[in-house]
Amino acid sequence: MDVKRHIDVIRVNPQDWPDGTPAWKAETPELGHEVIPAGRYTSHDFMKLEWERIWTKVWLLGGRSDDLGEPGDYICTEIGKESVLIVRQHDGSVRAFPNVCLHRGNKLRPEGRGNVQNFRCMYHHWTYGLDGRIERIPDLDTFPQGGPPGMRMKLYPCEEWGGFVWFSLNPDVEPLSDYLDPMQQHIAPYHAERMAWVRDITVEWDCNWKTSVDAFNETYHVQGIHPQLQWYLDDVNVQIDCYGRHNRYLIPFATVSPRVALPSAIPPAIHEIMVKAGMDPADYEGRVSDIRRDVQLFKREHGPAQGKDYSELNDDQLTDDYHYMIFPNVSLNVHSDDIMMFRQRPHATDPDKMYYDIWMFELVPQGQPWPERPKHKRFKHGDRSIGQVLDQDAFNLPTVQKGMYSDAFPGLWIGDQELRIRHFHKVIDDHVYPHGKRPGDL
Amino acid sequence: MDLGLQGKRAIIVGAARGIGMAVAETLAREGCDLAVTARSEDGVKDAVASLKRYGTSVVGKAVNVKKADDYRAWLDWALDQLGGCDVLIPLSSAGGGMGSEKYWSNAFEVDVMGPVRAVEAVIPAMAEQKSGAIVLVATTSAGEAMGGPQPYNAMKASLVTWGKQLALFHGKDGIRVNIVSPGPVEFEGGNWDMIKGTMEKFYQAQLRQQPTGRLGTPEEVARCIAFLASPAASWCNGSHLVVDGGFTNRTHF
Numbered sequence: 001m002d003v004k005r006h007i008d009v010i011r012v013n014p015q016d017w018p019d020g021t022p023a024w025k026a027e028t029p030e031l032g033h034e035v036i037p038a039g040r041y042t043s044h045d046f047m048k049l050e051w052e053r054i055w056t057k058v059w060l061l062g063g064r065s066d067d068l069g070e071p072g073d074y075i076c077t078e079i080g081k082e083s084v085l086i087v088r089q090h091d092g093s094v095r096a097f098p099n100v101c102l103h104r105g106n107k108l109r110p111e112g113r114g115n116v117q118n119f120r121c122m123y124h125h126w127t128y129g130l131d132g133r134i135e136r137i138p139d140l141d142t143f144p145q146g147g148p149p150g151m152r153m154k155l156y157p158c159e160e161w162g163g164f165v166w167f168s169l170n171p172d173v174e175p176l177s178d179y180l181d182p183m184q185q186h187i188a189p190y191h192a193e194r195m196a197w198v199r200d201i202t203v204e205w206d207c208n209w210k211t212s213v214d215a216f217n218e219t220y221h222v223q224g225i226h227p228q229l230q231w232y233l234d235d236v237n238v239q240i241d242c243y244g245r246h247n248r249y250l251i252p253f254a255t256v257s258p259r260v261a262l263p264s265a266i267p268p269a270i271h272e273i274m275v276k277a278g279m280d281p282a283d284y285e286g287r288v289s290d291i292r293r294d295v296q297l298f299k300r301e302h303g304p305a306q307g308k309d310y311s312e313l314n315d316d317q318l319t320d321d322y323h324y325m326i327f328p329n330v331s332l333n334v335h336s337d338d339i340m341m342f343r344q345r346p347h348a349t350d351p352d353k354m355y356y357d358i359w360m361f362e363l364v365p366q367g368q369p370w371p372e373r374p375k376h377k378r379f380k381h382g383d384r385s386i387g388q389v390l391d392q393d394a395f396n397l398p399t400v401q402k403g404m405y406s407d408a409f410p411g412l413w414i415g416d417q418e419l420r421i422r423h424f425h426k427v428i429d430d431h432v433y434p435h436g437k438r439p440g441d442l
Numbered sequence: 443m444d445l446g447l448q449g450k451r452a453i454i455v456g457a458a459r460g461i462g463m464a465v466a467e468t469l470a471r472e473g474c475d476l477a478v479t480a481r482s483e484d485g486v487k488d489a490v491a492s493l494k495r496y497g498t499s500v501v502g503k504a505v506n507v508k509k510a511d512d513y514r515a516w517l518d519w520a521l522d523q524l525g526g527c528d529v530l531i532p533l534s535s536a537g538g539g540m541g542s543e544k545y546w547s548n549a550f551e552v553d554v555m556g557p558v559r560a561v562e563a564v565i566p567a568m569a570e571q572k573s574g575a576i577v578l579v580a581t582t583s584a585g586e587a588m589g590g591p592q593p594y595n596a597m598k599a600s601l602v603t604w605g606k607q608l609a610l611f612h613g614k615d616g617i618r619v620n621i622v623s624p625g626p627v628e629f630e631g632g633n634w635d636m637i638k639g640t641m642e643k644f645y646q647a648q649l650r651q652q653p654t655g656r657l658g659t660p661e662e663v664a665r666c667i668a669f670l671a672s673p674a675a676s677w678c679n680g681s682h683l684v685v686d687g688g689f690t691n692r693t694h695f
Binding site: 004227228230231260261262263264265267268269280281282283285287 | 630636
């Protein structure tokens with residue numbers, strides 16, 4: 001690799017943290033070196049296979065449990081051509097059902113959140129209870145055939161885990177806990193439920209949903225599009241782990257990439273990490289290369305007094321980026337004090353478009369008031385800045401998507417640093433081609 | 443032109459990187475014996491190993507300039523190792539920073555008291571031999587705004603005043619004191635290298651302000667420092683030389 005220095009990264013000994021997030025390096029799977037066909041990103045046929053065999057079969061992230069605090073609170077979310085209502089019940093449980101009136105097909109609610117006593121269609125006032133049962137059909141006696149079967153919406157499987165609510169369009173889906181395994185043990189120690197919304201944005205991006213997932217599944221692009229992050233993280237000493245259908249990588253933060261010379265002054269972004277931890281960078285006597293470890297020690301010592309319970313996290317987790325991908329479409333950067341996650345949803349009909357949901361949460365220190373939830377914002381690719389780093393991520397995606405159509409581009413030429421991309425596509429294959437790939441399959 | 447540095451004994455504080463390293467290298471190439479230091483042990487070790495290739499005697503040990511006793515002990519050690527001192531160039535710096543009072547004490551301890559303690563340590567030896575050259579290194583940021591009202595800028599400014607008055611005071615002892623103020627200098631691992639990577643727009647704006655469209659190199663500054671430190675600059679005393687490629691706006695009357 002093109003590096004200027006060798007760095008021996010201090011990492012925790014996984015044995016020292018048996019109950020927390022596993023830090024072990026998983027065995028690297030043998031996934032070959034084949035080109036990943038570009039057609040997967042452009043083909044309507046492949047998009048249809050994805051719909052039939054992935055989106056309608058697996059568990060999908062619906063929203064945050066804390067948006068469903070009271071009975072009648074609902075989240076209306078969309079996946080492909082389906083719109084789904086996720087509703088807090090009177091007994092505290094959650095249910096999900098289609099956001100479509102069984103009378104003439106009208107949507108019951110627009111996308112977003114709210115609180116209702118019941119769902120009354122704005123067309124002919126068919127009214128549904130929080131549990132999806134039809135409560136009222138005006139002039140029911142004029143329907144000789146009676147109401148729709150069972151007088152209720154069909155329910156989608158819906159469960160909560162880790163402060164999030166999940167649903168599936170597949171009535172026969174496996175239990176959520178089986179599907180997520182082993183992500184629960186990995187992510188639970190961060191206590192996402194102690195973190196509050198700070199950012200809720202949806203951007204309509206001009207690329208296939210997988211183009212976006214790929215963009216966050218490798219660190220190789222840091223030297224290409226995020227030069228400034230080389231004075232913030234180590235994009236070379238990255239641990240990649242693949243687990244069943246999910247995967248992750250671990251990136252040391254608060255350190256300087258071996259791709260650049262070590263400065264004697266504290267880089268601005270690392271300065272900010274220190275300030276956020278409660279340290280005074282002006283008072284720091286160590287070397288820049290010692291900062292990561294010293295921030296860990298400082299947070300370990302001072303976290304409790306700051307109302308921050310880091311007791312379930314290992315030392316690396318106090319600085320580093322543990323970056324997970326939950327198949328098929330959730331990328332999470334989990335950190336001790338915040339979570340930055342992306343939900344990447346396909347467009348209903350166009351393989352060249354997708355919805356990129358940015359969800360960010362910050363730890364609310366004990367004793368501090370729970371901050372007001374930011375309003376959801378929505379815009380199109382490039383219309384507004386989503387921050388320097390994410391703008392850099394977004395910049396190339398439309399041209400990457402266009403290149404997928406070129407006759408001169410057979411597909412993705414993937415290197416070792418991009419192993420998670422290969423793994424992601426292998427898991428797609430497992431779903432799309434359950435009996436194995438045949439010649440000519442994308 | 444022969445600088446006349448052959449066989450001179452030079453002490454350089456802050457010699458592991460950037461301008462300091464380039465000064466050490468220039469002086470070694472000119473035939474000076476060197477005692478060098480910096481805060482980083484690895485840095486000093488690497489610097490000594492590299493500087494030895496010019497065939498002069500080079501010694502070095504790490505020291506934290508902020509630790510006054512350690513620093514004085516190092517200076518005594520350096521004088522002892524070299525058997526005296528003809529050239530002193532103390533240029534270690536705590537660097538910039540704003541927003542914490544600590545930046546004032548850091549700049550005072552390193553940028554001001556670093557040179558002060560070194561000068562006080564070598565003056566008796568230089569006065570006794572009736573010759574010596576000291577070059578203090580300030581910055582163009584002392585005279586023109588850069589990066590906000592930083593303690594670094596103000597503390598460096600004090601070296602210009604103090605250096606001139608040292609020159610007046612010690613001329614009788616055969617000691618010359620001059621000051622060099624470099625403009626922005628770029629080298630691998632230096633601040634401007636990092637700024638180029640982390641704040642590209644700001645970096646480009648700096649380049650546009652440079653008459654030559656680039657930043658300086660450590661070697662370009664080091665050659666000027668070496669000249670002022672050399673017997674070739676025998677009539678330069680109390681001079682303040684701005685070495686900035688024309689970067690500063692004011693006219694240096």
